[in-house]
Amino acid sequence: MKKNRGRTGRKRRRKHLKSFMDGVNCSHKLEYIKLQKWLKERGFEGTNLRPAEFWGTGRGLMATKALQAGDLVISLPEKCLLTTGTVLSSCLGGYIVKWKPRVSPLLALCTFLIAEKHAGEKSPWKPYLDVLPKTYTCPACLDHDVINVLPKPLKKKAQEQKMMIQELFRSSRAFFSSLQPLFAENTGTIFNYSALEWAWCTINTRTIYMKHPHRECFSLEPDVYALAPYLDFLNHSPNVQVKAAFNKQTRSYEIRTNSQCKKYQEVFICYGPHDNQRLLLEYGFVAMDNPHSSVYVSAETLLKYFSPLDKQRKAKVAILKDHDFLENLTFGWDGPSWRLLTALKVLSLGADDLCPGGQKEKRFPKGSRQGQRQWSGCKLEQHHHFVLCFSLESPSWLDIGMNSLRSHTELPFLSLFWEAARWFPHPRCFCCSLSSSSIPTEGVCCVQKPHIGHWV
Ligand SMILES: C[S@@+](CC[C@H](N)C(=O)[O-])C[C@H]1O[C@@H](n2cnc3c(N)ncnc32)[C@H](O)[C@@H]1O
Numbered sequence: 001m002k003k004n005r006g007r008t009g010r011k012r013r014r015k016h017l018k019s020f021m022d023g024v025n026c027s028h029k030l031e032y033i034k035l036q037k038w039l040k041e042r043g044f045e046g047t048n049l050r051p052a053e054f055w056g057t058g059r060g061l062m063a064t065k066a067l068q069a070g071d072l073v074i075s076l077p078e079k080c081l082l083t084t085g086t087v088l089s090s091c092l093g094g095y096i097v098k099w100k101p102r103v104s105p106l107l108a109l110c111t112f113l114i115a116e117k118h119a120g121e122k123s124p125w126k127p128y129l130d131v132l133p134k135t136y137t138c139p140a141c142l143d144h145d146v147i148n149v150l151p152k153p154l155k156k157k158a159q160e161q162k163m164m165i166q167e168l169f170r171s172s173r174a175f176f177s178s179l180q181p182l183f184a185e186n187t188g189t190i191f192n193y194s195a196l197e198w199a200w201c202t203i204n205t206r207t208i209y210m211k212h213p214h215r216e217c218f219s220l221e222p223d224v225y226a227l228a229p230y231l232d233f234l235n236h237s238p239n240v241q242v243k244a245a246f247n248k249q250t251r252s253y254e255i256r257t258n259s260q261c262k263k264y265q266e267v268f269i270c271y272g273p274h275d276n277q278r279l280l281l282e283y284g285f286v287a288m289d290n291p292h293s294s295v296y297v298s299a300e301t302l303l304k305y306f307s308p309l310d311k312q313r314k315a316k317v318a319i320l321k322d323h324d325f326l327e328n329l330t331f332g333w334d335g336p337s338w339r340l341l342t343a344l345k346v347l348s349l350g351a352d353d354l355c356p357g358g359q360k361e362k363r364f365p366k367g368s369r370q371g372q373r374q375w376s377g378c379k380l381e382q383h384h385h386f387v388l389c390f391s392l393e394s395p396s397w398l399d400i401g402m403n404s405l406r407s408h409t410e411l412p413f414l415s416l417f418w419e420a421a422r423w424f425p426h427p428r429c430f431c432c433s434l435s436s437s438s439i440p441t442e443g444v445c446c447v448q449k450p451h452i453g454h455w456v
Pocket residue numbers: 056057058059060133205206232233234235236237282283284285286287
């Protein structure tokens with residue numbers, strides 16, 4: 001018998017593979033020892049997690065003890081969090097308060113990170129800054145030739161992200177210059193484009209959501225960021241559930257898991273039910289076996305399949321564009337999304353369907369139901385179409401439709417509505433038509449598949 005082919009050989013290979021998958025402990029490295037010490041000085045009591053390098057996900061946190069659903073994964077004291085409060089109480093605070101136009105919370109945090117990194121040994125945040133990634137893989141950091149090979153819808157978003165950071169840099173230069181009294185070196189050298197790109201990616205990929213009350217010195221953008229050292233080593237898995245929030249009693253940011261985790265396995269949190277496009281855009285990676293995966297269909301691809309000879313093509317495209325229905329059209333595991341279906345249905349409307357006669361357009365008075373455009377007409381004649389009125393913008397389309405229909409006829413609309421809602425499950429559906437022959441006079445409605453008819 002060949003060596004290693006027996007039970008012992010199999011066991012050994014399994015053990016070897018397992019140790020490879022478990023990840024390599026790196027808590028003995030000097031930068032992590034310094035980080036632990038620094039956190040301890042700020043009240044962090046430690047965890048059953050240690051930094052490790054994992055195959056597939058890179059650096060993350062390994063459980064040193066099995067975790068059960070409901071267990072506390074980490075509790076990070078307020079003193080360890082880096083927020084706009086931290087920035088305002090630093091030497092940057094006075095400059096931010098004085099600066100007009102007001103600085104955004106995001107820019108304040110970026111400025112702080114760049115300034116502290118520049119301070120090197122003198123920065124009280126050095127142990128944290130030393131463990132931050134030096135580079136990122138968000139599309140903003142990708143070369144143009146890499147962006148060019150991305151699928152079209154992603155390419156567009158990647159370019160937008162790049163342009164957004166370029167614009168942030170352009171519009172922040174005067175503010176950066178105003179900080180010159182704080183630095184011996186020229187602020188143009190310190191706050192350069194790549195420093196801002198690094199800071200922006202640090203915040204975009206690593207902050208936890210923590211809502212802070214609006215401060216007068218900041219612009220109106222929401223102040224919802226906090227950098228959470230150590231906790232931000234936790235990688236994402238779409239298949240785990242966690243509860244994360246700031247605990248006002250313990251004055252700590254806490255994460256509890258709803259999933260189990262074996263000893264020496266990687267502990268994950270879930271960043272949100274994001275598809276891989278969103279994960280790549282926001283965090284610079286894609287998840288394997290992502291249940292939220294979807295394929296984006298560009299407007300160009302979609303329109304390729306509709307006849308250029310359709311006289312109403314222009315009008316249909318205009319309607320879709322007006323209501324932002326030419327973007328974020330996707331196929332998921334469950335098939336086409338409701339947005340994609342809607343766009344397809346509108347583009348497939350027959351010549352008579354687009355501008356039906358017999359309905360009146362009613363403008364609601366200002367203030368009522370956001371003054372949206374809605375149809376109030378309800379035509380119910382034998383063999384004719386009967387229009388269900390849904391609001392385009394309002395999530396409570398059901399009662400709007402119900403009311404407008406009730407005032408016109410006495411049919412059992414509720415069941416009819418529910419039936420229609422099954423076909424158009426999203427609350428922002430608009431308007432479909434049903435043949436009057438399929439409407440029962442009483443009892444539960446058994447509508448055949450309604451066809452979407454009239455766009456409002
Ligand atoms: C909050 S940090 C998590 C810790 C990070 N791995 C580190 O070394 O600092 C978020 C970043 O981790 C990486 N990441 C998170 N989850 C991942 C996963 N499932 N697979 C690959 N990379 C992941 C991405 O680069 C992401 O931008």
